[in-house]
Amino acid sequence: MAVRLKDIARELGLSVVTVSKVLRDHPDISAETKTRVLQRMKELDYRPNLAARALVTGKTYIIGLVVPDLVQPFFALVASGLSRSLRKNGYNLVISSSEENPEFEQNEIDQLLSRHVDALVVASAQRTDESFRRIEEQQTPFVLVDRRFDSLQANFVGMDDEVLGLLGTGHLADVGCRRIAHIRGPMVSTGIGRAAGYRRALGDRGLHTPEEYLVTLNQGEEASEKTGYEAMRKLLSLTPVPDGVFCYNDSTAMGAMQAILEAGLRIPQDVSLVGCGNPHYAEFLKVPLTSVDQVSEQIGERAAELVLSVIGAKGLAKPKSVLLEPRLVVRESSRRI
Amino acid sequence: MAVRLKDIARELGLSVVTVSKVLRDHPDISAETKTRVLQRMKELDYRPNLAARALVTGKTYIIGLVVPDLVQPFFALVASGLSRSLRKNGYNLVISSSEENPEFEQNEIDQLLSRHVDALVVASAQRTDESFRRIEEQQTPFVLVDRRFDSLQANFVGMDDEVLGLLGTGHLADVGCRRIAHIRGPMVSTGIGRAAGYRRALGDRGLHTPEEYLVTLNQGEEASEKTGYEAMRKLLSLTPVPDGVFCYNDSTAMGAMQAILEAGLRIPQDVSLVGCGNPHYAEFLKVPLTSVDQVSEQIGERAAELVLSVIGAKGLAKPKSVLLEPRLVVRESSRRI
DNA sequence: TTGAAAGCGGTACCAA
DNA sequence: TTGGTACCGCTTTCAA
Numbered sequence: 001m002a003v004r005l006k007d008i009a010r011e012l013g014l015s016v017v018t019v020s021k022v023l024r025d026h027p028d029i030s031a032e033t034k035t036r037v038l039q040r041m042k043e044l045d046y047r048p049n050l051a052a053r054a055l056v057t058g059k060t061y062i063i064g065l066v067v068p069d070l071v072q073p074f075f076a077l078v079a080s081g082l083s084r085s086l087r088k089n090g091y092n093l094v095i096s097s098s099e100e101n102p103e104f105e106q107n108e109i110d111q112l113l114s115r116h117v118d119a120l121v122v123a124s125a126q127r128t129d130e131s132f133r134r135i136e137e138q139q140t141p142f143v144l145v146d147r148r149f150d151s152l153q154a155n156f157v158g159m160d161d162e163v164l165g166l167l168g169t170g171h172l173a174d175v176g177c178r179r180i181a182h183i184r185g186p187m188v189s190t191g192i193g194r195a196a197g198y199r200r201a202l203g204d205r206g207l208h209t210p211e212e213y214l215v216t217l218n219q220g221e222e223a224s225e226k227t228g229y230e231a232m233r234k235l236l237s238l239t240p241v242p243d244g245v246f247c248y249n250d251s252t253a254m255g256a257m258q259a260i261l262e263a264g265l266r267i268p269q270d271v272s273l274v275g276c277g278n279p280h281y282a283e284f285l286k287v288p289l290t291s292v293d294q295v296s297e298q299i300g301e302r303a304a305e306l307v308l309s310v311i312g313a314k315g316l317a318k319p320k321s322v323l324l325e326p327r328l329v330v331r332e333s334s335r336r337i
Numbered sequence: 338m339a340v341r342l343k344d345i346a347r348e349l350g351l352s353v354v355t356v357s358k359v360l361r362d363h364p365d366i367s368a369e370t371k372t373r374v375l376q377r378m379k380e381l382d383y384r385p386n387l388a389a390r391a392l393v394t395g396k397t398y399i400i401g402l403v404v405p406d407l408v409q410p411f412f413a414l415v416a417s418g419l420s421r422s423l424r425k426n427g428y429n430l431v432i433s434s435s436e437e438n439p440e441f442e443q444n445e446i447d448q449l450l451s452r453h454v455d456a457l458v459v460a461s462a463q464r465t466d467e468s469f470r471r472i473e474e475q476q477t478p479f480v481l482v483d484r485r486f487d488s489l490q491a492n493f494v495g496m497d498d499e500v501l502g503l504l505g506t507g508h509l510a511d512v513g514c515r516r517i518a519h520i521r522g523p524m525v526s527t528g529i530g531r532a533a534g535y536r537r538a539l540g541d542r543g544l545h546t547p548e549e550y551l552v553t554l555n556q557g558e559e560a561s562e563k564t565g566y567e568a569m570r571k572l573l574s575l576t577p578v579p580d581g582v583f584c585y586n587d588s589t590a591m592g593a594m595q596a597i598l599e600a601g602l603r604i605p606q607d608v609s610l611v612g613c614g615n616p617h618y619a620e621f622l623k624v625p626l627t628s629v630d631q632v633s634e635q636i637g638e639r640a641a642e643l644v645l646s647v648i649g650a651k652g653l654a655k656p657k658s659v660l661l662e663p664r665l666v667v668r669e670s671s672r673r674i
Numbered sequence: 675t676t677g678a679a680a681g682c683g684g685t686a687c688c689a690a
Numbered sequence: 691t692t693g694g695t696a697c698c699g700c701t702t703t704c705a706a
Contacts, residue, residue, distance in 0.1 A: 016700080
């Protein structure tokens, strides 16, 4: 079947050790032996068995990534950025999806730990930090992305979600909205932080809105086009109707957009809309969507950097938090003037 | 560090072999020993070292996936479907992106072979089947998805792209378009097949169109919003202007849509538009986009089935081709009546 | 500069 | 039902 070091060694009348040294470019090998071995390796299309190597070195050169949903552009971009950066350093990425289900996530993490991945990168759907405490015990380094836990000092790459909520909501206020609503996300740090930012932006400006302007997802629901649509329908049934809506993400914003237009209202004149994420198709939507850019790909790249530095540092370094700057991209959905 | 079989064995005064047997639910173990071992494993949060197991069994329980671009909804869905189905069977997925670059793809494949993945799933950006002939020599089973090679008998899951082109173009003709253009894709089977379908649909109906109605991407360009936009600009400069455009994928269609609207023309009255892929956001676009659905997630699921059956069959079975049925989803961009 | 021996954490095989 | 031994493919250590 596959060619092994042993095969090459036998053919060339060398020992396995010598061939192994050539493979790893070990210094004390004669130039001649080296070229002979390398040539034969090339001829035979030799590939070292990484599982065997991992067993002895303890390094698998695999990084595990767990995201809630690979189909969302945000997570796809994070995965891409991460994958590209890690590949340059010889690492491969095992990607798993938790489907926003804490139990699935736990299974995936267990599976990855079983693979002895060199590190984990997780955008967690968990409500508590419990599983990460377990990972800590296993000594496997990990980096949280996008979502974090207040109660857990850990490596993190993402944004300050309160700033993000502040930015989106503040923008709506700045363009003249006075009755600003928020379709909030799940009870993870992003959902909580953005809602807090929303509240603070209103508070800072002395804008008082009824409690019903903050629409919460039903238990177990995802922040999707469908739930955004439904949430917006609720908002449209209120009196007075909000004149601006800050949405947890772009999917909910798209659903909201649909509901607003169906109701015969105009965007942005009657209701202005802001999403979060800023997908590449934002400007091709029915009403080009203003969105808070989350520099998704960069999150992946920075996570890769952090992962590599953590793996490199033998001892356990102090957890590092990398906060990237959100950037508002204004489009028609909030261009009131 | 990590708990090993040996540790548990020593603690319980058993041999490693016995503990290993419990782990794999081997029949001839006394109930008592079994519970004792299982309990201790749970307590210690024991996880078998899959690299070690792989070394002796020759099975890594890893499947490699290589796609041109994980951010495209089509490939993200394929990856999701594949991942979900494989996970149920205890497999993990290593996902790599080739960025539509044949050379990168080759590197990724080499890397994955080095990991001794149990099988490969590839949506290839290659122009020739050469690398797959090399994989065949390595005895690693593989399944092509989306794109294939005429010259290579191989496992494949995807669609008959000529039918797909026929469907999209035929639909435009059916709604009354007479001057139908095509923005074609790259020189891989999907691009070639869809263009062939386009030609055949026109031929079948005796519709003759100038050669310039078939717009080709420049060398090395990707089928993106940008190139779709540029291609459409070219088409708009022709006399007469086409009254229907069948696009290679949804990204090019979105770019084309932008160009048409900017030119002050109406969709679908002046120019009708059909894309391929049918992303979830199709109905939220400026003009809801008619698109040929590629049942992306199903492609992933079927690929998983095929992979599992190929791995299961010890001998090398005859390559199997699974062709899924494209389905036209009509929306406003082609609703002429 | 080269290689013999030991071992990484499991599993397979066969004997006790 | 249990366990001793060999071994998977590679690296590490140390001696020749």
